[in-house]
Every structure is written in structure tokens, then in C-alpha cells.
Amino acid sequence: MLIADRYRLGDALGRGAMGEVWRAFDETLSRPVAVKLLLPQDADPTAASRFRLEAQTAGRLSHPHVVGVRDFGEYENRLFLVMDLVEGGSLAGLLAAQRTLSAEQVARIAAEAADGLAAAHRRGIVHRDIKPANLLLDADGTLKIGDFGIARFLDDPGNALTATGQIVGTSLYLAPERALGRTAGPASDVYSLGCVLYQLLTGRPPFQADSALAVLHQHLDAVPPTPRQLGVSLPPAFQNYLLGMLAKEPQERPTAEDVAAWFASGAWLGAPEALPQEHQDHTRRDARPGTGSRVTGPAMPPPTAPTKGTIVPAADTEWRTSVHRAAPRRPRLPFLRRSGLVAALGAAALFAVALLIGMAWFSPDTGSAQDPQADPSTTTTTSPTTPVSSSPAAPGLSASPSQPAAQETLKPAGNAEPKPKKPDKHGGKANH
Structure with missing residues (x-):
């Protein structure tokens, strides 16, 4: 078949939705070409416009890596497009x-x-x-x-x-x-x-x-x-x-x-x-813990001796993009450990001494227990049988607003002095 009195068709090279491509020979320029013929497109009214667009688009380009368009026309109510012949396939x-x-x-x-x-x-x-x-x-x-x-x-x-x-x-x-x-x-x-x-x-x-x-x-x-x-x-x-x-x-x-x-x-x-x-x-x-997925990224040369806490991939996997290292623990020096022991023993000794002093201070053998007094000239004496509290707000020892709480002198029951016996009317002592 001779198209436009110039392009003689040979073998069919391929067929698509829009057209079929033929190997052809340009008898005017004596060179092989490819001719694309538009197929009847009753269902696609834009087919002819798209075919023309291809011719116009490729016709604007002349580049070693773009198939060149050499001619465009119509033959027996079918549009055709003449292109460079590419022999190697796709x-x-x-x-x-x-x-x-x-x-x-x-x-x-x-x-x-x-x-x-x-x-x-x-x-x-x-x-x-x-x-x-x-x-x-x-x-x-x-x-x-x-x-x-x-x-x-x-x-x-x-x-x-x-x-x-x-x-x-x-x-x-x-x-x-x-x-x-x-x-x-x-x-x-x-x-x-x-x-x-x-x-x-x-x-x-x-x-x-x-x-x-x-x-x-x-x-x-x-x-x-x-x-x-x-x-x-x-x-x-x-x-x-x-x-x-x-x-x-x-x-x-x-x-x-x-x-x-x-x-x-x-x-x-x-x-x-x-x-x-x-x-x-x-x-x-x-990369979050527990996902179980391998993470890929730029390859890195593996370290000769991986450090503790470093995530190292297997030999046939890619390297992770982030490497997490465990934070190093700071060693405690021996003299710091000894100092801590001494401090603990000293604190225990001080506590024991304070406990002994307190027991001796508040022992029943002690003559009195003193509170700080605001006015040394004022003294209140109470009977051994009177309930006493060392607190300033204890019942029976409340101080007036104008006068601070006075010092208390306590006489334990075990050391109470016997009361003197009254003489009888004859001058003698009463017998009990």
C-alpha cells in the first residue's frame, strides 16, 4: 500500500487503542520510516484531536532521545503520522x-x-x-x-x-x-x-x-x-x-x-x-521498639567490634538510619563508697547518743523537767498528785494572755517528803 504517493507500507509493527504502526519506506527520501495510521474511533470523538496533538507535540521536538515526527496527513479518511523508525523494540x-x-x-x-x-x-x-x-x-x-x-x-x-x-x-x-x-x-x-x-x-x-x-x-x-x-x-x-x-x-x-x-x-x-x-x-x-520491621537507609560500613547497646543488622540486610546506644553508667569510686559507709555509721552513732541522753534526761530519777521560762521570778508549785503536762496549753497550767507560762517544778511521788504530824493538845505526838 502506498500512502500519499510516498510511503510504502511493509510489515505491521504494532497495534494500540488509537492506531496501528507499520514499517514503511519513504520513496521520496529513500529511507525507512514508521507510519502510524489512526483506527476508526466511533466511540472516542477526541481520538482525531489527540492524534493531531501527537503530531504537533512531537513535531516541536528534535532530540536524540525523542522519536522524531517527519510528516502528518490524511489518506482515505484516515489520519496518518510518519515517524523515525526505531528498530530495537521497547x-x-x-x-x-x-x-x-x-x-x-x-x-x-x-x-x-x-x-x-x-x-x-x-x-x-x-x-x-x-x-x-x-x-x-x-x-x-x-x-x-x-x-x-x-x-x-x-x-x-x-x-x-x-x-x-x-x-x-x-x-x-x-x-x-x-x-x-x-x-x-x-x-x-x-x-x-x-x-x-x-x-x-x-x-x-x-x-x-x-x-x-x-x-x-x-x-x-x-x-x-x-x-x-x-x-x-x-x-x-x-x-x-x-x-x-x-x-x-x-x-x-x-x-x-x-x-x-x-x-x-x-x-x-x-x-x-x-x-x-x-x-x-x-x-x-x-524503628520504634516492638515493630519488628526492618528499616532501610543509606548503607554504612559495619564497625569492627560493635559496642554494647548498638543495634547491628545482619550481613544481608540494610543498615538502620538511626543507631540507639545505651547510656553508659558512671562508675562509683572506692573512696566514695567508703565515705558513704562512714557517714551512715556516724549517723547511727549520733542517733544512739541522742537516744541515751533523752532517756537519762526524762528518767524518773531526775529531779525536774524544765521548759524555757519567760519570767524567772515567777514559780508555780504543784502537788505530786496533780496531773501535769509539759505542754504550755495543758489543763491547769494555762497562762494568762498578759503573763507568759511560768516554770513548773515537779516533785516525783517517790521522793515526796512526809507531812509533819500535828502535836496533840498535851504537847505529845499523835499515834497512828
């Missing part, structure tokens, strides 16, 4: 064949894909559908971003071409803000790319569930397991930076330009980057 096919890729391969893919996205973002274009099937590999392994069919221009939100509240894109790679129905921005593409890189390393997307809605909820609320928790041998710097690309808040993610420069420079082999906030919160939460 990352989706590569995943199906290998399941996972090495860290070196993924780092190169990350640098090239982010470079292509940065070029689009500089032109005000957000792809909105970054996924393995839309990341193509050329014959020499060069990555190229394709399928800008649902892209949008930042300066023209109306070109999103979606109904109110409708989410376009693939749920496995959809950024949290887009799951909330918010407008996609450059950071949304970075998040989607992070999901793809995660799958290339681990063989699975960050979040999986039985329904697209459940996956969207996980993008919003869940923290994905780290690649190293899934058994992937990955430099800590690479892992932490990747988790940063998956940060829930758009402003916490690096830009596509930063991602491209970081991976291209080989920084993924260097010092670990800071974890995003949700991973820090998750780490602190799991």
Missing part, C-alpha cells in the same frame, strides 16, 4: 524477555530518558504517559521516547483533551497528584520514569493490586519496598535517588534535567542521597 519487550536489567543498564536508560523528557519540558510539553511500552530502543541501544498521544502543553491546558475528572495514563506509573485529578506537570513525568526504572531493576512496578483504583490508592498512601529489600544488589546512592523520584509531593522530586545529569555523571555509584520525607517517616515509624 522496554516492555525487553522486560518480557529478561525480566530485570543490571544497575549499569538502568542508569544509562535513566540518563537518556530523563534527557529526552527535559527537552520536552523545556518546550512546555508534558508527556503524561511514560511507561515501558513508550520507551523505545534503537538498534544500537539508544533510548527514544515515543507516543505523545496524550501529552499536553503547559501553556494550553485545553489540549489535555480529557473529560472533567477523567484520568488518562497507565495506573501502574501514574503520579499521586494525577491520581487526585490534579493537572500533570513535569514532576509527574519524573515520577512515572521512576516507576519504570524501579520495574527495570526489580521486575515489578512499585505498586501492584487487583484493580486500577487500588493501585491509585497505593500511589497516594503507600511506601514501596526498597529495591534492596526485594533482593536487588544496588548501590545505596542509586536506591535513595530512585526513591526520591518516587516522592509523593511533586516539589520533593528532582527535575528531569537533574536526573539526566546525575545518572550521566556516574553519581549513582557515589555517596547516598537523602531519602524522601515519606521514607524517613516510614523509617522512624518502623
